[in-house]
Amino acid sequence: MTVYLPIAEISVNVFALLAMGGVVGLLSGLFGVGGGFLMTPLLIFFGIPPIVAVATQANQIVATSVSGSLAHWRRGNVDLAMGGMLLAGGIVGSSGGVWLFSYLREIGQIDLVIKGSFVLFLGTIGTLMLIESVKSFIKRRRGASPQKRRHYWIHSLPLKMKFRKSGIYVSALLPIAIGGLIGFLVAIMGIGGGFIMVPAMIYLLGMPTIMVVGTSLFQIIFVTANVTFLQAATNSNVDLVLAVILMAGGIIGAQFGARWGNRLNAEALRILLSALVLMVCVKLVYDLVATPVDLYTVVIGG
């Protein structure tokens, strides 16, 4: 069954899209990550214009992060003070990101910047994940050794604040800066950013692991909502029909993923995921470097 996407302006097979949303949702359920970092490039491979893929994906992440953070909220695992600081930075960063997005679109370089950002991002994440998961795979066989907490220069920044729920005392500038940087990426790439946010919260802020996922998801709701709103208002590139199809697929996939996650070998799966991330990265690099079939593109307007 084909459906015409009103904003992307192409006809697509609705079952193929549902399946894609489902598989990415399944992966995010299995690994506890948002999946936006895989979904946006897959949508681009599917033929959705990159600018529509990014904005629509942000819209879809609003839905998945609401259901995710509600579950954490009920268990009391959301640090509102910390979430608020991250969010303050996130709103500024993501608004700046949408502004830059519009500018790059005007000068015709946005597709390149989106794809280039994904190459850098997926390349780094995929490599780190692969090394990490192979290491822990080996470590588990030898018996793990406990990790030490280190002291960085960032812990001596001014404007220190007490975050009671997380039981930490750090400079407010730190979460604002982290939120800002990741918010910027949310706008340009259509990802939730949990993938970078979670390690940053653990290693840079020193937050307890139990608070990290809920708090990260909490601020993702508002940052992606801000991006969706600004993109729709300035670039008219949020495709509601596409968003609904992706939400349906993603939500169902994530629920099954979360259930199956406990029964499967996590390390082996993580190696598979990193291989998948690297494959998507390689395909993006190929598309950027290979000589295009048509060297010319045509856009409406001057």
Place this chain on the structure above:
Amino acid sequence: MSAIHPTLNRARFRVLATFLAGLANLGTSATQAQTPRQPIVVEVAQPQIEIDIGFKGSDLLIFGQVEAGTDVIVVVRGETRTETVRRKERFFGVWTTGKSRTFITVPSFYALASSRPIDHLFPDESALQRYELSPQNINFTPLDIVPGDPTTDIFREALISNKSGQGLYDDQHYNVKFLSDQLFRTTMYMPANVPIGRYTVRLYMVRSDRVVAQRETYFIVDKVGIEEKVYRFAHEHGVLYGLFAVVLALLAGWLVTLFFRRGP
């Protein structure tokens, strides 16, 4: 197409029947006005092509009447608009967007059908250029006129080949069929990506190397249904659309938690 849209086809025949009946009347009134000539007309079977959510392209039936012993050229054109052609250039191995040229008179769609190949109808190129017959002869006006700049021609060629690649420019049809020595019909394919707007259908009647008569009609291509509502909502009320998209996603996420909480 006829197998997919039997109702549409029936509608077309009804129009054709009305048209033929009308022709008979016109013929009599013409004789009364002491003009022995038959009227020259062109008409489309569907005055409106509707792009709905399942739109996969559509055939457009065009028919009409000319004088006996003449040739027929039919040109369908979309609305004229400004378009920019951008060239990709290698930058440290990566393809980036480089030079561009803007043309201010680009038809969004162009299709030509004729009873014989058009270069057989005229002795030289001048008529083809004057009447803009075939995409190569469309008068694309560059925004910044650089006289004698050869790159403008390269960009013009690139524009034509890009549009042809998308199925939006086409001149390879010699399928104007005569049903009698005066009555003709032809079909043109409007692809799934056909731009919305007002389309003109121009008939050129050709006799002995010259265009001796022209007639014009039009039809509308528009989006309908959910498709149309979403498109207009997004483009005309961006702020509200953005709020709606956010609220919809919040609700969807919340409902899912309710639903799956009850599960095992």
